[in-house]
Amino acid sequence: MNVHDSEQLTELLNGSGYERTDTARQADLIIVNTCSIRDKAEQKVYSQLGRYRHLKKERPGLMLGVCGCVAQQQGERLIEKIPYLDLVFGTHNIHRLPEFIARVEKTGRPVVETGFHETVPSVGILAPPEKGAVSAFVTIMQGCDNYCAFCVVPYVRGREESRRFHDILAEVKALAARGVKEVTLLGQNVNSYGKSLGNGHRFSELLRAIGEIEGIERIRFTTSHPKDLSDDIIACFREVRALCEFIHLPVQSGSDAVLARMSRKYASADYLDSVRKLREACPDIAISSDIIVGFPGETEQDYQKTLDLMEKVRFDTLFSFQYSERAGTAAVGLDGKVHPDEKRRRLIELQALQDQHTREKNDKLVGKTMEVLVEGTSRNTSRDVMGRTRTNKIVNFAGGNDLVGKTVRVRIVGAFLHSLRGEMLD
Numbered sequence: 001m002n003v004h005d006s007e008q009l010t011e012l013l014n015g016s017g018y019e020r021t022d023t024a025r026q027a028d029l030i031i032v033n034t035c036s037i038r039d040k041a042e043q044k045v046y047s048q049l050g051r052y053r054h055l056k057k058e059r060p061g062l063m064l065g066v067c068g069c070v071a072q073q074q075g076e077r078l079i080e081k082i083p084y085l086d087l088v089f090g091t092h093n094i095h096r097l098p099e100f101i102a103r104v105e106k107t108g109r110p111v112v113e114t115g116f117h118e119t120v121p122s123v124g125i126l127a128p129p130e131k132g133a134v135s136a137f138v139t140i141m142q143g144c145d146n147y148c149a150f151c152v153v154p155y156v157r158g159r160e161e162s163r164r165f166h167d168i169l170a171e172v173k174a175l176a177a178r179g180v181k182e183v184t185l186l187g188q189n190v191n192s193y194g195k196s197l198g199n200g201h202r203f204s205e206l207l208r209a210i211g212e213i214e215g216i217e218r219i220r221f222t223t224s225h226p227k228d229l230s231d232d233i234i235a236c237f238r239e240v241r242a243l244c245e246f247i248h249l250p251v252q253s254g255s256d257a258v259l260a261r262m263s264r265k266y267a268s269a270d271y272l273d274s275v276r277k278l279r280e281a282c283p284d285i286a287i288s289s290d291i292i293v294g295f296p297g298e299t300e301q302d303y304q305k306t307l308d309l310m311e312k313v314r315f316d317t318l319f320s321f322q323y324s325e326r327a328g329t330a331a332v333g334l335d336g337k338v339h340p341d342e343k344r345r346r347l348i349e350l351q352a353l354q355d356q357h358t359r360e361k362n363d364k365l366v367g368k369t370m371e372v373l374v375e376g377t378s379r380n381t382s383r384d385v386m387g388r389t390r391t392n393k394i395v396n397f398a399g400g401n402d403l404v405g406k407t408v409r410v411r412i413v414g415a416f417l418h419s420l421r422g423e424m425l426d
Protein backbone atom coordinates (compact mmCIF):
# COMPACT_ATOMS: atom_id res chain seq x y z
CA MET A 1 0.00 0.00 0.00
CA ASN A 2 2.78 2.43 0.92
CA VAL A 3 4.71 1.60 -2.26
CA HIS A 4 1.64 2.46 -4.28
CA ASP A 5 1.13 5.70 -2.32
CA SER A 6 4.71 6.62 -3.25
CA GLU A 7 3.98 5.89 -6.91
CA GLN A 8 0.96 8.20 -6.70
CA LEU A 9 3.06 10.95 -5.07
CA THR A 10 5.61 10.57 -7.87
CA GLU A 11 2.87 10.91 -10.45
CA LEU A 12 1.54 14.09 -8.79
CA LEU A 13 5.03 15.58 -8.64
CA ASN A 14 5.74 14.69 -12.29
CA GLY A 15 2.62 16.68 -13.13
CA SER A 16 3.99 19.65 -11.16
CA GLY A 17 7.25 19.75 -13.09
CA TYR A 18 9.43 17.75 -10.67
CA GLU A 19 11.79 14.99 -11.81
CA ARG A 20 13.19 12.08 -9.85
CA THR A 21 16.83 12.47 -8.71
CA ASP A 22 19.34 9.71 -8.05
CA THR A 23 20.39 10.97 -4.62
CA ALA A 24 18.84 13.00 -1.81
CA ARG A 25 21.70 15.52 -2.17
CA GLN A 26 20.46 16.52 -5.66
CA ALA A 27 16.83 16.95 -4.58
CA ASP A 28 14.87 20.20 -4.12
CA LEU A 29 12.08 18.28 -2.41
CA ILE A 30 12.26 15.17 -0.21
CA ILE A 31 9.08 13.43 0.98
CA VAL A 32 9.46 10.59 3.46
CA ASN A 33 6.48 8.24 3.15
CA THR A 34 6.04 6.52 6.49
CA CYS A 35 4.60 3.38 8.05
CA SER A 36 3.71 3.05 11.72
CA ILE A 37 2.49 -0.54 11.73
CA ARG A 38 5.49 -1.57 13.89
CA ASP A 39 7.57 0.47 16.28
CA LYS A 40 10.76 -0.37 14.34
CA ALA A 41 9.38 1.16 11.13
CA GLU A 42 8.45 4.34 13.00
CA GLN A 43 11.88 4.65 14.61
CA LYS A 44 13.51 4.31 11.17
CA VAL A 45 11.58 7.41 10.04
CA TYR A 46 13.10 9.52 12.80
CA SER A 47 16.64 8.37 12.07
CA GLN A 48 16.15 9.01 8.34
CA LEU A 49 14.86 12.53 9.01
CA GLY A 50 17.88 13.07 11.29
CA ARG A 51 20.15 12.21 8.36
CA TYR A 52 18.48 14.88 6.20
CA ARG A 53 19.07 17.58 8.83
CA HIS A 54 22.52 18.54 7.50
CA LEU A 55 21.15 18.78 3.92
CA LYS A 56 18.55 21.24 5.14
CA LYS A 57 21.28 23.22 6.93
CA GLU A 58 23.43 23.38 3.79
CA ARG A 59 20.47 24.34 1.59
CA PRO A 60 17.64 26.02 3.51
CA GLY A 61 15.62 26.10 0.23
CA LEU A 62 15.32 22.31 0.27
CA MET A 63 11.73 21.35 1.10
CA LEU A 64 11.39 18.40 3.48
CA GLY A 65 8.10 16.60 4.11
CA VAL A 66 6.64 13.58 5.88
CA CYS A 67 3.48 11.79 4.81
CA GLY A 68 1.75 8.48 5.52
CA CYS A 69 0.83 6.84 8.80
CA VAL A 70 3.38 8.46 11.12
CA ALA A 71 2.40 11.88 9.77
CA GLN A 72 -1.29 11.02 10.26
CA GLN A 73 -0.73 9.98 13.88
CA GLN A 74 1.76 12.62 14.96
CA GLY A 75 0.55 15.71 13.04
CA GLU A 76 1.74 18.93 14.74
CA ARG A 77 3.86 16.92 17.19
CA LEU A 78 6.18 16.05 14.30
CA ILE A 79 6.91 19.72 13.69
CA GLU A 80 7.64 20.15 17.41
CA LYS A 81 10.06 17.20 17.32
CA ILE A 82 11.62 18.09 13.96
CA PRO A 83 11.34 21.86 13.51
CA TYR A 84 13.08 21.88 10.11
CA LEU A 85 10.15 20.02 8.47
CA ASP A 86 8.13 21.94 5.86
CA LEU A 87 5.29 19.49 5.21
CA VAL A 88 3.34 16.98 7.29
CA PHE A 89 0.33 15.40 5.60
CA GLY A 90 -1.72 12.30 6.31
CA THR A 91 -3.10 9.39 4.34
CA HIS A 92 -6.26 11.19 3.16
CA ASN A 93 -4.41 14.25 1.84
CA ILE A 94 -1.94 12.78 -0.63
CA HIS A 95 -3.82 14.30 -3.59
CA ARG A 96 -3.22 17.82 -2.18
CA LEU A 97 0.59 17.67 -2.26
CA PRO A 98 1.01 20.23 -5.12
CA GLU A 99 -1.24 22.66 -3.23
CA PHE A 100 0.78 22.19 -0.01
CA ILE A 101 4.07 22.83 -1.83
CA ALA A 102 2.66 26.05 -3.27
CA ARG A 103 1.56 27.16 0.23
CA VAL A 104 5.02 26.59 1.71
CA GLU A 105 6.63 28.44 -1.20
CA LYS A 106 4.26 31.39 -0.74
CA THR A 107 4.27 31.70 3.04
CA GLY A 108 7.57 30.10 4.05
CA ARG A 109 5.68 28.42 6.88
CA PRO A 110 5.21 24.68 7.44
CA VAL A 111 1.95 23.01 6.39
CA VAL A 112 0.32 20.33 8.55
CA GLU A 113 -2.79 18.55 7.17
CA THR A 114 -4.04 15.36 8.81
CA GLY A 115 -7.82 15.62 8.42
CA PHE A 116 -9.93 12.69 7.24
CA HIS A 117 -12.33 13.05 4.30
CA GLU A 118 -15.44 11.02 3.67
CA THR A 119 -14.01 9.85 0.37
CA VAL A 120 -10.30 9.33 -0.32
CA PRO A 121 -9.56 11.08 -3.64
CA SER A 122 -6.04 9.61 -3.86
CA VAL A 123 -7.44 6.13 -4.60
CA GLY A 124 -8.32 7.50 -8.04
CA ILE A 125 -4.82 8.76 -8.88
CA LEU A 126 -3.60 6.62 -11.74
CA ALA A 127 0.12 6.05 -11.29
CA PRO A 128 1.37 4.61 -14.57
CA PRO A 129 4.00 1.92 -14.06
CA GLU A 130 7.54 2.66 -15.19
CA LYS A 131 8.17 2.20 -18.90
CA GLY A 132 8.41 -1.49 -19.73
CA ALA A 133 7.08 -2.63 -16.33
CA VAL A 134 5.15 -5.89 -16.48
CA SER A 135 3.48 -5.62 -13.07
CA ALA A 136 1.41 -2.87 -11.50
CA PHE A 137 -0.48 -2.19 -8.28
CA VAL A 138 -4.12 -1.18 -8.39
CA THR A 139 -5.76 0.20 -5.26
CA ILE A 140 -9.29 -1.14 -4.95
CA MET A 141 -10.10 0.15 -1.48
CA GLN A 142 -8.74 2.23 1.39
CA GLY A 143 -9.02 2.07 5.16
CA CYS A 144 -10.35 -0.64 7.41
CA ASP A 145 -13.36 -1.17 9.69
CA ASN A 146 -12.02 -4.15 11.62
CA TYR A 147 -10.16 -2.61 14.55
CA CYS A 148 -7.97 -5.60 15.37
CA ALA A 149 -6.65 -4.92 18.86
CA PHE A 150 -2.99 -4.59 17.81
CA CYS A 151 -3.40 -2.50 14.66
CA VAL A 152 -3.21 1.24 13.95
CA VAL A 153 -4.54 1.06 10.39
CA PRO A 154 -8.17 2.08 11.10
CA TYR A 155 -6.83 5.09 13.03
CA VAL A 156 -4.34 6.21 10.40
CA ARG A 157 -6.14 5.22 7.18
CA GLY A 158 -9.73 5.80 8.23
CA ARG A 159 -12.92 3.86 7.49
CA GLU A 160 -13.14 1.28 4.73
CA GLU A 161 -13.99 2.76 1.36
CA SER A 162 -14.14 0.77 -1.89
CA ARG A 163 -13.36 2.27 -5.26
CA ARG A 164 -16.05 2.15 -7.91
CA PHE A 165 -16.14 -1.15 -9.80
CA HIS A 166 -16.03 0.39 -13.29
CA ASP A 167 -13.20 2.79 -12.39
CA ILE A 168 -11.07 -0.18 -11.34
CA LEU A 169 -11.83 -2.06 -14.56
CA ALA A 170 -11.01 1.04 -16.62
CA GLU A 171 -7.67 1.36 -14.83
CA VAL A 172 -6.77 -2.29 -15.38
CA LYS A 173 -7.70 -2.01 -19.07
CA ALA A 174 -5.46 1.07 -19.39
CA LEU A 175 -2.60 -0.84 -17.74
CA ALA A 176 -3.09 -3.82 -20.06
CA ALA A 177 -2.96 -1.45 -23.04
CA ARG A 178 0.47 -0.26 -21.78
CA GLY A 179 1.78 -3.83 -21.72
CA VAL A 180 1.19 -4.67 -18.06
CA LYS A 181 0.56 -8.40 -17.65
CA GLU A 182 0.19 -8.74 -13.91
CA VAL A 183 -1.90 -6.64 -11.53
CA THR A 184 -1.87 -6.79 -7.75
CA LEU A 185 -5.12 -5.54 -6.23
CA LEU A 186 -4.47 -3.62 -3.03
CA GLY A 187 -6.51 -2.95 0.06
CA GLN A 188 -6.33 -3.49 3.81
CA ASN A 189 -9.00 -6.18 3.51
CA VAL A 190 -9.75 -6.83 -0.15
CA ASN A 191 -12.12 -9.71 0.70
CA SER A 192 -14.71 -7.23 1.92
CA TYR A 193 -14.48 -5.14 -1.27
CA GLY A 194 -17.83 -3.62 -2.21
CA LYS A 195 -19.42 -3.40 1.23
CA SER A 196 -19.17 0.39 1.35
CA LEU A 197 -20.51 0.74 -2.23
CA GLY A 198 -23.91 -0.65 -1.29
CA ASN A 199 -24.61 -1.69 -4.89
CA GLY A 200 -23.97 -5.41 -4.65
CA HIS A 201 -20.53 -5.51 -6.29
CA ARG A 202 -18.35 -8.05 -4.52
CA PHE A 203 -14.69 -9.01 -4.63
CA SER A 204 -15.30 -12.29 -6.45
CA GLU A 205 -17.15 -10.39 -9.17
CA LEU A 206 -14.22 -8.01 -9.53
CA LEU A 207 -11.78 -10.92 -9.86
CA ARG A 208 -13.93 -12.52 -12.54
CA ALA A 209 -14.28 -9.25 -14.48
CA ILE A 210 -10.53 -8.53 -14.37
CA GLY A 211 -9.89 -12.12 -15.43
CA GLU A 212 -11.72 -11.31 -18.69
CA ILE A 213 -9.51 -8.34 -19.59
CA GLU A 214 -7.34 -9.11 -22.59
CA GLY A 215 -3.61 -8.98 -21.87
CA ILE A 216 -3.90 -9.52 -18.10
CA GLU A 217 -2.24 -12.87 -17.51
CA ARG A 218 -1.92 -12.72 -13.76
CA ILE A 219 -4.00 -11.33 -10.91
CA ARG A 220 -2.78 -11.18 -7.32
CA PHE A 221 -4.31 -9.49 -4.31
CA THR A 222 -3.33 -8.45 -0.83
CA THR A 223 -4.36 -8.43 2.01
CA SER A 224 -7.10 -10.87 2.94
CA HIS A 225 -8.92 -11.20 6.24
CA PRO A 226 -9.78 -14.86 7.00
CA LYS A 227 -13.23 -13.95 8.34
CA ASP A 228 -14.21 -12.48 4.94
CA LEU A 229 -12.78 -15.20 2.70
CA SER A 230 -16.04 -16.42 1.20
CA ASP A 231 -16.66 -19.62 -0.79
CA ASP A 232 -17.27 -17.32 -3.74
CA ILE A 233 -13.72 -15.97 -3.58
CA ILE A 234 -12.28 -19.45 -3.05
CA ALA A 235 -14.13 -20.67 -6.17
CA CYS A 236 -12.31 -18.00 -8.21
CA PHE A 237 -9.05 -19.88 -7.61
CA ARG A 238 -10.58 -22.77 -9.53
CA GLU A 239 -12.44 -20.78 -12.16
CA VAL A 240 -10.48 -17.61 -13.01
CA ARG A 241 -7.48 -18.68 -15.07
CA ALA A 242 -5.57 -15.42 -14.50
CA LEU A 243 -5.87 -15.60 -10.71
CA CYS A 244 -2.47 -16.78 -9.47
CA GLU A 245 -2.20 -19.81 -7.20
CA PHE A 246 -1.11 -17.75 -4.23
CA ILE A 247 -2.79 -16.17 -1.23
CA HIS A 248 -1.53 -14.15 1.71
CA LEU A 249 -3.91 -15.01 4.52
CA PRO A 250 -2.76 -13.59 7.87
CA VAL A 251 -3.64 -15.92 10.77
CA GLN A 252 -1.78 -13.97 13.52
CA SER A 253 -2.08 -16.78 16.13
CA GLY A 254 -3.08 -20.43 16.44
CA SER A 255 -4.70 -19.92 19.84
CA ASP A 256 -8.41 -19.13 20.00
CA ALA A 257 -7.93 -17.26 23.28
CA VAL A 258 -5.33 -14.99 21.68
CA LEU A 259 -7.39 -14.55 18.50
CA ALA A 260 -10.32 -13.42 20.67
CA ARG A 261 -8.12 -10.94 22.54
CA MET A 262 -6.88 -9.68 19.18
CA SER A 263 -10.54 -9.19 18.04
CA ARG A 264 -9.88 -11.21 14.89
CA LYS A 265 -13.43 -12.68 14.81
CA TYR A 266 -12.49 -16.21 13.71
CA ALA A 267 -11.19 -19.30 15.48
CA SER A 268 -8.22 -21.44 14.45
CA ALA A 269 -10.63 -24.15 13.22
CA ASP A 270 -12.25 -21.62 10.84
CA TYR A 271 -8.84 -20.74 9.50
CA LEU A 272 -7.91 -24.39 8.95
CA ASP A 273 -11.24 -24.92 7.23
CA SER A 274 -10.50 -22.07 4.80
CA VAL A 275 -7.08 -23.57 4.07
CA ARG A 276 -8.72 -26.94 3.38
CA LYS A 277 -11.22 -25.36 0.98
CA LEU A 278 -8.50 -23.37 -0.77
CA ARG A 279 -6.45 -26.52 -1.33
CA GLU A 280 -9.50 -28.41 -2.54
CA ALA A 281 -10.24 -25.67 -5.08
CA CYS A 282 -6.61 -25.21 -6.06
CA PRO A 283 -4.27 -28.04 -5.00
CA ASP A 284 -1.06 -26.17 -5.90
CA ILE A 285 -1.91 -22.96 -4.10
CA ALA A 286 0.94 -21.38 -2.10
CA ILE A 287 -0.11 -19.83 1.19
CA SER A 288 1.72 -17.17 3.14
CA SER A 289 0.71 -15.64 6.44
CA ASP A 290 1.48 -13.19 9.26
CA ILE A 291 2.01 -14.26 12.86
CA ILE A 292 2.53 -12.10 15.94
CA VAL A 293 4.22 -13.69 18.96
CA GLY A 294 4.03 -12.35 22.49
CA PHE A 295 0.66 -10.64 22.21
CA PRO A 296 -0.54 -9.64 25.72
CA GLY A 297 -1.78 -12.70 27.55
CA GLU A 298 -0.11 -15.21 25.20
CA THR A 299 0.94 -18.16 27.38
CA GLU A 300 3.40 -20.89 26.46
CA GLN A 301 0.39 -23.11 25.68
CA ASP A 302 -1.08 -20.46 23.35
CA TYR A 303 2.25 -20.16 21.61
CA GLN A 304 2.50 -23.96 21.20
CA LYS A 305 -0.93 -23.86 19.51
CA THR A 306 0.50 -21.44 16.95
CA LEU A 307 3.33 -23.88 16.22
CA ASP A 308 0.73 -26.68 15.92
CA LEU A 309 -1.23 -24.63 13.40
CA MET A 310 1.95 -24.01 11.41
CA GLU A 311 2.60 -27.77 11.34
CA LYS A 312 -0.93 -28.38 10.09
CA VAL A 313 -0.91 -25.69 7.39
CA ARG A 314 2.77 -25.69 6.39
CA PHE A 315 2.93 -22.17 4.99
CA ASP A 316 5.11 -21.46 1.98
CA THR A 317 6.32 -18.22 3.57
CA LEU A 318 5.60 -16.36 6.75
CA PHE A 319 6.03 -12.81 8.03
CA SER A 320 6.47 -13.11 11.78
CA PHE A 321 6.91 -10.39 14.37
CA GLN A 322 7.22 -9.82 18.09
CA TYR A 323 4.20 -7.90 19.33
CA SER A 324 5.00 -4.19 19.59
CA GLU A 325 2.61 -1.85 21.33
CA ARG A 326 1.06 0.85 19.13
CA ALA A 327 -0.33 3.91 20.88
CA GLY A 328 -4.09 4.30 20.69
CA THR A 329 -4.89 0.64 19.96
CA ALA A 330 -7.09 -1.56 22.18
CA ALA A 331 -4.21 -3.92 23.05
CA VAL A 332 -2.44 -1.17 25.00
CA GLY A 333 -4.93 -1.67 27.85
CA LEU A 334 -4.59 -5.48 27.97
CA ASP A 335 -2.82 -7.18 30.85
CA GLY A 336 -0.40 -10.12 30.66
CA LYS A 337 2.45 -8.35 28.88
CA VAL A 338 5.05 -10.88 27.68
CA HIS A 339 8.68 -10.22 28.63
CA PRO A 340 10.83 -9.06 25.64
CA ASP A 341 13.30 -11.96 26.16
CA GLU A 342 10.44 -14.44 25.99
CA LYS A 343 9.01 -12.79 22.85
CA ARG A 344 12.44 -13.01 21.24
CA ARG A 345 12.82 -16.69 22.15
CA ARG A 346 9.41 -17.53 20.71
CA LEU A 347 10.10 -15.63 17.50
CA ILE A 348 13.50 -17.28 16.91
CA GLU A 349 12.04 -20.74 17.46
CA LEU A 350 9.01 -20.05 15.29
CA GLN A 351 11.13 -18.66 12.45
CA ALA A 352 13.38 -21.74 12.56
CA LEU A 353 10.30 -23.94 12.15
CA GLN A 354 9.09 -21.82 9.23
CA ASP A 355 12.51 -21.98 7.54
CA GLN A 356 12.27 -25.76 7.74
CA HIS A 357 8.80 -25.71 6.14
CA THR A 358 9.85 -23.24 3.41
CA ARG A 359 12.88 -25.37 2.55
CA GLU A 360 10.76 -28.53 2.36
CA LYS A 361 8.23 -26.78 0.10
CA ASN A 362 10.94 -25.39 -2.17
CA ASP A 363 12.88 -28.68 -2.34
CA LYS A 364 9.74 -30.42 -3.63
CA LEU A 365 9.74 -28.10 -6.65
CA VAL A 366 13.11 -29.32 -7.94
CA GLY A 367 12.58 -31.13 -11.25
CA LYS A 368 9.21 -29.43 -11.89
CA THR A 369 8.48 -27.15 -14.83
CA MET A 370 6.97 -23.80 -13.85
CA GLU A 371 5.63 -20.77 -15.69
CA VAL A 372 7.77 -17.72 -14.88
CA LEU A 373 7.00 -14.08 -15.69
CA VAL A 374 10.38 -12.39 -16.12
CA GLU A 375 10.63 -9.11 -14.19
CA GLY A 376 14.23 -8.01 -14.75
CA THR A 377 17.92 -8.69 -14.29
CA SER A 378 18.82 -10.93 -11.37
CA ARG A 379 20.32 -9.28 -8.29
CA ASN A 380 23.05 -11.92 -8.20
CA THR A 381 24.57 -11.50 -11.68
CA SER A 382 23.73 -9.59 -14.86
CA ARG A 383 24.00 -12.87 -16.81
CA ASP A 384 20.78 -14.04 -15.11
CA VAL A 385 17.22 -12.80 -15.10
CA MET A 386 14.70 -13.11 -12.29
CA GLY A 387 11.01 -13.72 -12.41
CA ARG A 388 8.19 -15.15 -10.35
CA THR A 389 6.15 -18.29 -10.61
CA ARG A 390 2.38 -17.98 -10.34
CA THR A 391 2.85 -19.20 -6.75
CA ASN A 392 5.03 -16.12 -6.07
CA LYS A 393 8.38 -17.93 -5.84
CA ILE A 394 11.42 -16.05 -7.12
CA VAL A 395 13.34 -17.93 -9.83
CA ASN A 396 16.78 -16.95 -11.18
CA PHE A 397 18.00 -18.41 -14.46
CA ALA A 398 20.40 -17.68 -17.31
CA GLY A 399 18.96 -15.25 -19.85
CA GLY A 400 19.16 -11.75 -21.30
CA ASN A 401 17.11 -8.60 -20.93
CA ASP A 402 15.10 -9.45 -24.05
CA LEU A 403 13.17 -11.88 -21.82
CA VAL A 404 11.83 -9.14 -19.53
CA GLY A 405 8.04 -9.08 -19.73
CA LYS A 406 7.84 -12.55 -21.23
CA THR A 407 6.27 -15.59 -19.65
CA VAL A 408 8.53 -18.61 -20.12
CA ARG A 409 8.65 -22.22 -18.97
CA VAL A 410 11.48 -22.94 -16.58
CA ARG A 411 12.64 -26.25 -15.11
CA ILE A 412 13.60 -25.90 -11.44
CA VAL A 413 17.09 -27.26 -10.80
CA GLY A 414 17.89 -25.89 -7.33
CA ALA A 415 16.04 -24.72 -4.24
CA PHE A 416 17.11 -22.24 -1.55
CA LEU A 417 15.30 -20.59 1.33
CA HIS A 418 14.30 -17.43 -0.53
CA SER A 419 14.56 -18.38 -4.20
CA LEU A 420 14.79 -21.13 -6.79
CA ARG A 421 17.34 -21.81 -9.53
CA GLY A 422 15.99 -22.71 -12.97
CA GLU A 423 16.79 -23.50 -16.59
CA MET A 424 14.66 -22.05 -19.36
CA LEU A 425 12.95 -24.61 -21.60
CA ASP A 426 11.30 -22.41 -24.25
Ligand code: SF4
Nearest residue numbers: 144146147148151153
Ligand atom coordinates in the same frame (compact mmCIF):
# COMPACT_ATOMS: atom_id res chain seq x y z
S1 SF4 B 1 -7.97 -6.20 9.23
FE1 SF4 B 1 -5.80 -5.77 8.92
S2 SF4 B 1 -5.70 -3.55 8.57
FE2 SF4 B 1 -7.70 -3.96 9.48
S3 SF4 B 1 -7.41 -3.64 11.67
FE3 SF4 B 1 -7.09 -5.84 11.29
S4 SF4 B 1 -4.88 -6.06 10.93
FE4 SF4 B 1 -5.37 -3.87 10.77
